[in-house]
Amino acid sequence: MTLETLPTGLVAHRPDTDAQWWRHAVIYQVYPRSFADASGDGIGDLPGVTARLDHLVELGVDAVWLSPFYRSPQADAGYDVADYRDVDPLFGTLADADALVARAHELGLRVVVDLVPNHTSDEHVWFRAALASAPGSPERARYHFREGRGEHGELPPNNWESVFGGPAWTRTTQPDGTPGQWYLHLFDSKQPDLNWENPEVRAEFEDVLRFWLDRGVDGFRVDVAHGMVKQDGLPDWDGHVAMIDGSDDTDAVAGTGNHGPMFDQDGVHDIYRSWRRVLDAYDGDRAMVAEAWVEPLSRLARYVRPDEMHQAFNFAFLAAGWHAPSLRRVIDASFAANDAVGAPTTWVMSNHDVVRHASRLGLTDPTHRPNGIGDGDEQPDAVLGLHRARAASLLMLALPGSAYVYQGEELGLPDHTALDDDLRQDPAFFRTGGAERGRDGCRVPLPWEGDAPGLGFSPTGATWLPQPTAWADLAVDRQRGREGSTYELYRAALRLRRAERLGAGGLQWLTEPAGEHVLAFRNGDVVVVANLDEADVELPLSGEVLLASGPLRDGVLPAGTTVWLRAA
Structure with missing residues (x-):
């Protein structure tokens, strides 16, 4: 079967002719305390990030998003901000932040910073x-x-x-x-919620936006973007603020919505329209992305209307897990909702708040999303999890729109799933009495050098959380230049994504290869086939193999493998 005879089906998304960088960028999330430590105290810092920006250029991403580095007592790892216009000494100084932005721009990288407007620190x-x-x-x-x-x-x-x-x-x-x-406080008691009906609050945050825009940042990731406005009267609610269960409704595709009178109130949109006016007054296509756990997707799309946010995280895609029908449903629903308002769709598999997908996809139920994994919990199958994670990442990076990569996923890092509970710092662990392990396992410092103390994270070998011993083989220096490594797979995928303009492309589903557990589509001249089955499937396509997540056999796509083809 050739490209000319390939049976095609639904056109889910047409090519994007708009040129703004954020519509098709690959954005790399840096969690500063765990990326690289220059000071030697075992906690990552801004000079450490600046010293490692070459890694991001080599990887091939377009922008870096920095989790909070503001002055903070660190009750929730910096998401409890005491001063929005200063850098916490833990991470460096304002001069270090300026140097990071300047160096990133020299290297051709955009810089997005976190903004935490739902609440402050109790020390603010x-x-x-x-x-x-x-x-x-x-x-x-x-x-x-x-x-x-x-x-x-x-x-x-x-x-x-x-x-x-x-x-x-x-x-x-x-x-x-x-x-x-x-x-x-919708979160920890040390994170009191702001009253966004108060004009002082609104004026203050517009000024904070200008402070960082004036320093050259290219945009903001807005924390809890759906939670700032509460229903009048703060009425009782008998629901639960954790994620809702899945729904059979095709517009509520993955059960990733926070419901209740404290979330997704219409008043948030007035805030973002005002913020959009602030950003539009600056040159350089400054952008905002909403961290909004909202379903149905038609409501999430309201955050990215032309006069509001530029992007919103697609948590429904992250939550779909290793299940082809769910992924197909999310992809279709995402394009339908976002195309209707002229916004790009984003794709994400991991971040600092969820178990890494190399671990999630190795669980007995690869659609399960536990809030942390610890000793005594089911331990993922590391080999299977990485095999599936590589396939899932290759699928994600072939989709039109903008993709987010969480630090370390390019190395195939799993969570630290056996972290001693005595070392945990996530407030969710303590507030639930240990019922939820929390997010520390996905926040462990990165491995840069397999044979160095602390795996090269710090010049002293200190790390604020211990690294699993198995991470030595996953260190950057062990994977760089090694054929078949996850790092080189990501580099190749990002290089091809840029060359083939996949981010700005379109998506047309293919009717063959058929099968409930196979996803096949065309984006430009690239055909993508992902086999999410537990068995091998026939691959009746002739053509050049551009990239594959694992070894291929003639005429066969092995289980848990994704391939990019240029059909002949």
Whole structure:
């Protein structure tokens, strides 16, 4: 069968003729405390990132997204911000941030920084002023302070839960030692939620945007972008703030939505329209991406209308796991929703909040998304997980739109699934009494040199979390130049993706090779076939093999393998 005789089906997405970089970029997420340590204290820092930017150029990505490096007490690894206009000494200085941006631009890389607008740290100057002020004061109006319920105000103002477990309210203590008002925190008690109905809050964050735009950043990843506005009156809600179960509705494809009166309220869109005006006043195609756990996808697409965000993370794709029908449904629904508003679709398999896909896909149920894996839990099949992860990554990188790569996935890193609970730092672990292992396993410092202390992460060999011993064989220096390594697979995929303009391409499904567990489509002149079955399938296509996630045999696509072809 040749390209001319290849049976084709539904056109899911047409080529994108717009030139803005963010519509088709590959963006690499750096988690600063775990990327590279220049100071030797065992915690990654901004000079360490700057020194390793050549790695990203060699890999072939277009931009880097930095998780928070702002001044913070680090109660939630920097997502509890005490000062949005300064760098935490743990990571360096403002001068280090400026040097990083400058060096990235010299190398042709865009820089996206995290913004955390749903909440501040309890050590932020605003919250300290609120605690020192009386109920009803302007200082308290920047947050959600309420009187408690019950005879003596001893009960929380409503029944909301924290995403990290436990109640979403903490009671204050007055200067005389008596109990006071309660404040809302959808996450940890050290992360009080801001009141986005307050004009001071809105003005402050527009100024924060300008502060970093003036320093040259190319965009923002917006944390909890769907959570900033709460329903009027903060009504009780009997649901659970964790992810919803899956749905048979084709527009609610993977069960990745946060529901309830604290999420996805219409008022958030006014905020993003105002932010878009700020970004549009700067040259250089500055961009925003929403971290919004929202379904159905038609509602997620509202965040990327022409006058709002530029991108939104496609968590439905991440959550679909190793299941071809689910992936097909997510891909179709994603294109339908985003194309309707003229926005690009993004693709992501791993990040700092989820178990790495090299581990998830090695579980008995490869669609399961545990919040962390630890000693005593089911341990993934490392060989199977990596085999499937390579295939899933090759599938993702062939899709039109923008792709996100989490640091270390280009090495095929698994989670640290046997991390000692005594070493865990994620507040979700403590707030759930250990019922959820949390996210530390996907945040372990990277291995750069297989034979060096700390695998080359730090000049002293120190690492803030221990690295699995098996990671030595996955270190960058062990994989660079080694034929068949995961690192070289990613490099080849990104090189071909750019040369073939796959990010700006279209997608047409193929009716053959057929099979429930096979995905086959054409993007430009490239034919992509992914076999998610447990058995080999026939590959009745003749043509040049551009790239494959694993070894091929004549006329056969092995189980758990993806191939890119230029059909003859």
